[in-house]
Structures are given as C-alpha cells and as structure tokens.
Amino acid sequence: MKNFEIIRDGNNITLSVSGRLDTLTAGRLDSETQQLLTSPDQRLTIDLSELGYTSSSGLRCFVSLFNQAKAVGASFRMTGVQPAVREIFDITCVSKIFGL
Numbered sequence: 001m002k003n004f005e006i007i008r009d010g011n012n013i014t015l016s017v018s019g020r021l022d023t024l025t026a027g028r029l030d031s032e033t034q035q036l037l038t039s040p041d042q043r044l045t046i047d048l049s050e051l052g053y054t055s056s057s058g059l060r061c062f063v064s065l066f067n068q069a070k071a072v073g074a075s076f077r078m079t080g081v082q083p084a085v086r087e088i089f090d091i092t093c094v095s096k097i098f099g100l
Contacts, residue, residue, distance in 0.1 A: 004029050011041045015065070018050035021058030030061045037065070040073030049080025054088055066097060 003019040013036065021029065037044060044065065054062075062078075069076035078098050081089065089095040 006032070006036070011039070012043050012045070014045045014047060016047040016050065019052065021051060021054040021061070023055060023057045026055065026057035026061050030064065033061065033065060037068045037072050037074045042072070042074040044069055044074060044076050046078045047080050048078060048082060048085055051085055052082060054085050059088065059092060059094065062098070063094065
C-alpha cells in the first residue's frame with residue numbers, strides 16, 4: 001500500500017505522506033523520490049499533516065530529499081509536522097536542518 005502522493009504543478013512539487021513511514025514504506029518512498037529534484041527553480045513542500053509515525057528509515061528519506069534540494073539549489077520546506085514526528089526530528093537534531 002502506498003502512503004504517499006507526489007503532486008507536480010509546474011516547478012512546485014508537493015509530497016504528502018500519511019499513516020506510518022517504516023522500513024517497508026520508506027523504501028518505496030525512497031525509490032520513487034531518488035531523482036525528484038533536478039533544478040534550482042523547483043520548490044519542494046513535504047506535507048506531513050497526516051503522518052503519525054516515522055522510523056529512522058523514514059527520517060533518512062527526508063534527509064535525502066533535503067540533500068537533493070540543497071545539491072540542486074531547490075527550495076525545501078515541511079508543513080503539518082505532527083507532535084510524534086516532531087519529537088523524532090527534535091531528538092535526532094534535524095528539526096533545525098529542516099527549518100522547523
């Protein structure tokens with residue numbers, strides 16, 4: 001089952017993630033977003049308003065997307081981060097990196 005959706009609107013890309021992001025689902029997300037960002041004109045918004053849990057595998061996917069954005073000069077932002085997910089981001093010190 002796919003628990004994420006990628007919506008493209010010109011240079012705007014929205015990645016919405018829902019449910020749980022664990023080893024299995026993070027692997028699928030990672031494989032589908034490997035080459036998501038290719039241009040400095042692109043703007044990536046990751047909507048986590050429906051994400052209740054992420055494992056370290058999910059966290060790795062988000063860090064990978066951040067690094068992709070940084071490498072090509074694209075913008076990166078996260079919205080709707082739920083408390084349980086925010087706690088994981090805070091514990092692992094990526095909240096600041098993600099601009100939360």
